[in-house]
Amino acid sequence: MSENQFTLKVFRFDPDTDTGHRYDSYTVPLRGGMTVLDALFYVLEEKDPSLAFRYACRGAVCGSCAMHINGTNRLACQTQIVTLQATEVQVSPLPYLPLIKDLVVEMAPFYQKMDNVQPYLITHESPPEKEYLQSPRQRKKLDSVTDCIWCAACYSACPVAWGDPEYLGPAALVKAQRFAVDSRDQGGAERLKPTDAEEGLWRCHTVFNCVEVCPKEINQTEAIEGLRRRTLKRRLGWK
Amino acid sequence: MFSHQVLVVGGGLAGLRAAIEAHDRGVDVAILSLVHPLRSHSGAAQGGVNAALGNAEEGKDDSPERHAYDTVKGSDFLADQDAVEEMTNDTPERIYEMEHWGCPFSRNPDGTIAQRPFGGGAFPRTCYGSDKTGHYMLHTLYEQTIKRGIRVYAEWTVLSIVVQDDLVNGLVALHMPTGQVEGFTAPAVIMATGGAGRIYSQSTNAIINTGSGIALAYMAGALLKDMEFVQFHPTCLYPTNILITEGARGEGGYLVNNRGERFMKDYAPTAMELAPRDIVSRSIRTEIAQGRAFEDVYVHLDLRHLGQEIILERLPGIRDIAMHFAGVDPVKQPIPVLPAQHYTMGGIGTDSWGQTPLNGLFAAGECACVSVHGANRLGGNSLLETVVFGQRAGVRVSEWVKGNGAANPARVESALGASNQRLEELIAGKGEEDPCLIRQEMGEVMMEKVGIFRHRDEMEEAIAKLRELQQRLAHTRPLYGGKRFNLDLLRTYELGGLLLVAEVIAHGALVREESRGSHSRRDFETRDDQDWMKHTLAHFTPEVPRFSFSPVSITKWQPEARKY
Numbered sequence: 049m050s051e052n053q054f055t056l057k058v059f060r061f062d063p064d065t066d067t068g069h070r071y072d073s074y075t076v077p078l079r080g081g082m083t084v085l086d087a088l089f090y091v092l093e094e095k096d097p098s099l100a101f102r103y104a105c106r107g108a109v110c111g112s113c114a115m116h117i118n119g120t121n122r123l124a125c126q127t128q129i130v131t132l133q134a135t136e137v138q139v140s141p142l143p144y145l146p147l148i149k150d151l152v153v154e155m156a157p158f159y160q161k162m163d164n165v166q167p168y169l170i171t172h173e174s175p176p177e178k179e180y181l182q183s184p185r186q187r188k189k190l191d192s193v194t195d196c197i198w199c200a201a202c203y204s205a206c207p208v209a210w211g212d213p214e215y216l217g218p219a220a221l222v223k224a225q226r227f228a229v230d231s232r233d234q235g236g237a238e239r240l241k242p243t244d245a246e247e248g249l250w251r252c253h254t255v256f257n258c259v260e261v262c263p264k265e266i267n268q269t270e271a272i273e274g275l276r277r278r279t280l281k282r283r284l285g286w287k
Numbered sequence: 288m289f290s291h292q293v294l295v296v297g298g299g300l301a302g303l304r305a306a307i308e309a310h311d312r313g314v315d316v317a318i319l320s321l322v323h324p325l326r327s328h329s330g331a332a333q334g335g336v337n338a339a340l341g342n343a344e345e346g347k348d349d350s351p352e353r354h355a356y357d358t359v360k361g362s363d364f365l366a367d368q369d370a371v372e373e374m375t376n377d378t379p380e381r382i383y384e385m386e387h388w389g390c391p392f393s394r395n396p397d398g399t400i401a402q403r404p405f406g407g408g409a410f411p412r413t414c415y416g417s418d419k420t421g422h423y424m425l426h427t428l429y430e431q432t433i434k435r436g437i438r439v440y441a442e443w444t445v446l447s448i449v450v451q452d453d454l455v456n457g458l459v460a461l462h463m464p465t466g467q468v469e470g471f472t473a474p475a476v477i478m479a480t481g482g483a484g485r486i487y488s489q490s491t492n493a494i495i496n497t498g499s500g501i502a503l504a505y506m507a508g509a510l511l512k513d514m515e516f517v518q519f520h521p522t523c524l525y526p527t528n529i530l531i532t533e534g535a536r537g538e539g540g541y542l543v544n545n546r547g548e549r550f551m552k553d554y555a556p557t558a559m560e561l562a563p564r565d566i567v568s569r570s571i572r573t574e575i576a577q578g579r580a581f582e583d584v585y586v587h588l589d590l591r592h593l594g595q596e597i598i599l600e601r602l603p604g605i606r607d608i609a610m611h612f613a614g615v616d617p618v619k620q621p622i623p624v625l626p627a628q629h630y631t632m633g634g635i636g637t638d639s640w641g642q643t644p645l646n647g648l649f650a651a652g653e654c655a656c657v658s659v660h661g662a663n664r665l666g667g668n669s670l671l672e673t674v675v676f677g678q679r680a681g682v683r684v685s686e687w688v689k690g691n692g693a694a695n696p697a698r699v700e701s702a703l704g705a706s707n708q709r710l711e712e713l714i715a716g717k718g719e720e721d722p723c724l725i726r727q728e729m730g731e732v733m734m735e736k737v738g739i740f741r742h743r744d745e746m747e748e749a750i751a752k753l754r755e756l757q758q759r760l761a762h763t764r765p766l767y768g769g770k771r772f773n774l775d776l777l778r779t780y781e782l783g784g785l786l787l788v789a790e791v792i793a794h795g796a797l798v799r800e801e802s803r804g805s806h807s808r809r810d811f812e813t814r815d816d817q818d819w820m821k822h823t824l825a826h827f828t829p830e831v832p833r834f835s836f837s838p839v840s841i842t843k844w845q846p847e848a849r850k851y
Contacts, residue, residue, distance in 0.1 A: 064770055081526060081612065093723040097767040097775035104326040105493040107529045108611065109422060109604075112326045126611055148464045149771040155323070168430035169389030178340075178379075179386040181398030190391040194423060198325050232389065 053077050054129060056087050058099065059140035062149050071138070072096070084124040084139060085113055088151075100150040108263060111197030114204070115151050116140045121201035121261040142204035157213065158200040161220040165242050169227060170235035186231040193226040193271055195264040202258035202268055214247040218258035218268035221249055225271040228278055237282060244279045288696060291317045291438070292688045294458055294473040296445050296500060298324030300421075300673035301652025301680075302479030303428040305641070308681020310435050314688055317438040319445060319460055319471070321480075321495060324429050328481055328493040329673065332421025333604060334534030335403060335413035336674075337667035338382040339375065342399040343411035351375040353409055358668060359844050361407040361563050362661025363804035363814065365513070365822070367840040370639040370657045374675050381674045382414055390427040392416045393601075403537045403601075405666045407563040407851070413667040418532050418604040424670060443469075444777055445500070446709075448476060448507040448648070449694075449702040455507075455647030456694040459706040463777065466770030468707055470699035474691050475647045475684050478504050479677065482631035482653040486789045487738075488730030490628040491523050491530040500654050502784025504635045505791070509643045511825040512636035512656040512837075514788070515795035516805050518664055519739050520629030521567035525585040527612050528627040531605055533666040535590060535622075536560040538601055542571070543587040543621065544579040550586075558851035565663040565805045566851065568626040572739050575625070587621035626739060630669060632660045632805065633795070636824060641680025647687065651680040658822065661839075662804020713779055718762025722779040725756050725763075729782075729789055737793045742809045746797045753790050760786060791825045791832050798823060798834055816846050 056076045061069035074095050076087045085106055092099045104110040106125045113124040117139050118132050129137060145153035196219055203209055203217040224243045227233045243249045249272055258268040293309050295302045298320030309316040318324065339349040354375040359366050386392060386400060393401040393416055405413040416423040432439065442463040449456040449470075457472040483498020484490035505511050521542075522531040536542070542560050544550045554570040555562035562570075571586055580586055590598055590605075595618045598606055602617070609615045609622050634656035641649040652673045659672060736749035760783060767775040801815035802808050820839050825832040 100772035104495045109331050110326040152772050168434040175387040184394045187394045194391050
């Protein structure tokens with residue numbers, strides 16, 4: 049990499065017009081603090097207006113721009129070019145999700161899994177007049193598991209999900225655990241049902257790919273283990 | 288053609304809350320959103336949401352009335368006091384409801400919702416979930432829409448609001464993944480499209496916050512209220528302008544200039560770093576102008592004295608942002624910050640139930656102007672506004688559709704034809720102008736000439752420049768013509784709306800010959816309650832915006848000097 053520029057290789061494919069995919073290479077001037085998302089905007093505005101990618105917050109909170117960057121799933125906006133320490137930056141869409149165009153994938157299979165785990169607080173009794181009381185210790189259990197931004201980096205990095213399209217995948221299981229550990233949730237057995245399935249939490253092979261790629265540093269495997277323990281205890285009638 | 292009773296445009300907090308309310312009242316409601324709802328900019332809000340719950344030890348004497356007073360004073364007395372009181376009275380119920388839906392607020396030792404101090408507030412009133420409050424609230428409301436099975440049309444960009452004879456008939460929208468352009472019929476539309484930050488070259492706002500929804504309503508015949516009031520947040524990370532929450536100062540952070548002085552002592556000796564945002568932003572800008580900034584560009588936000596434990600516990604997101612985007616660990620080093628555009632106080636004029644004068648058009652959240660923020664919004668009141676007025680718009684729209692007839696599909700059909708034609712013309716291109724360059728020049732001229740400090744001469748230059756940019760936009764190069772995820776087409780289409788909104792901001796700022804809140808004129812340096820205790824209302828015309836005025840509602844609090 050010259051000090052002031054680098055090569056950005058971008059996966060390109062438009063199913064309407066192309067018979068197969070290709071990589072286009074662009075020389076991009078390097079600015080201080082430049083992220084992969086900045087570089088994609090440079091290409092869109094200066095080199096090729098046909099480039100397609102998702103974006104929104106540019107601050108690593110919205111989960112729009114997860115993609116495969118130099119061999120790993122990452123958020124484009126959170127990845128500074130200099131930290132990649134490479135002369136060439138190669139960008140392709142999240143693997144194993146259907147492609148819409150270039151770096152834009154169809155997220156529906158992922159969202160469907162999230163929807164399937166009853167991703168909302170279950171309550172049966174009417175709520176108190178003010179807030180539910182929750183001790184700081186009870187609240188602490190919600191740290192990390194509530195950080196998920198639904199970017200699908202983990203889902204797309206999971207070898208079990210690649211082989212089994214029905215598998216719920218790490219993010220959905222974390223979401224289930226998020227409510228299972230919430231002192232306010234009254235779901236009980238009903239809460240654990242959607243994940244206590246062959247395509248649910250027993251499918252995880254603890255490969256830890258999800259943990260490696262998560263931009264919010266969530267430990268999905270630990271959350272899945274916690275959900276397994278909770279489910280076993282309930283099956284055994286301990287809880 | 289799709290058909291619903293109510294269409295909510297925007298899937299952020301205000302839109303989701305409005306849709307939930309309408310759904311729960313038995314109305315067939317659907318959400319259209321430019322992005323998947325969880326990508327909305329609401330999720331980037333950090334510090335918290337104000338509510339006079341009195342949970343903090345020092346907050347026992349807090350009340351909705353004190354909250355209202357602080358809001359009115361913060362607004363530099365331009366907020367409508369009746370609307371502010373309606374908001375602060377609704378507040379506890381809306382916050383408890385969020386908690387009952389599972390929002391993971393941080394907690395006090397007694398299990399109640401934790402509250403921290405924020406700028407301009409007399410008590411610790413800002414309920415927070417770590418420094419990720421917006422993220423938590425957005426996910427909580429989205430969970431509730433999943434639970435209810437509310438229909439979401441994600442990645443649909445609205446191209447126009449269909450209005451005929453002062454009556455809303457629906458929308459025309461473009462589906463980004465396929466390029467399909469479709470009509471949506473509905474007798475009522477709620478705009479909840481957020482702010483217009485990206486009209487400015489330096490903004491904390493998400494890239495998607497273009498204000499295009501405000502422009503659509505304006506072109507459809509809604510009036511834009513108080514658009515000259517643009518909030519600049521004092522502490523934005525250098526150089527990316529990513530927000531560093533006011534909560535960092537709420538927890539005790541210092542602002543320091545290159546002489547090592549806590550310079551706020553010279554501007555707001557009592558409130559210091561917790562003066563309202565307009566005052567702190569002007570102070571930082573003055574420090575920079577007078578040579579007391581680092582590298583002539585930024586000042587320091589110093590959190591080191593708070594200690595590692597507090598920073599990791601209450602400001603973990605800020606630490607991540609500073610480390611990822613500036614290479615600075617706030618535990619060990621001060622954070623480089625400067626003011627950048629942050630919030631659009633003005634917007635689509637509504638009453639306190641989200642209703643506009645245009646039959647069937649409603650608005651809520653940052654794109655709307657009730658007005659509860661007046662000339663300067665207090666930190667922690669924007670998340671509040673979204674859930675309070677989202678809910679209220681949902682109530683009123685449900686009454687509206689039950690009392691009014693169906694939309695006319697033929698009108699939507701003909702608008703669909705017009706939209707398709709417009710897109711084809713854009714793709715064909717009539718000239719060689721580069722839309723990206725027009726967007727960039729717009730951002731720079733707004734930043735330089737309609738920014739924190741303003742003057743007639745500069746604003747007139749800005750208006751002339753915006754005119755020139757509009758003319759150039761009529762002669763853009765041929766655009767990319769592909770169907771799928773055509774960003775070139777989307778961004779160029781939006782740009783027309785952005786320029787219109789920029790023009791309203793600049794004209795409004797020129798018209799208002801006083802300094803009030805965020806609107807600070809070097810040629811009219813004081814507040815003028817005699818002539819300017821009124822709202823500006825911009826009416827769309829094919830030439831320049833036409834302005835009328837409406838009175839400010841004053842109920843309990845007469846204007847007073849604003850000292851902190």
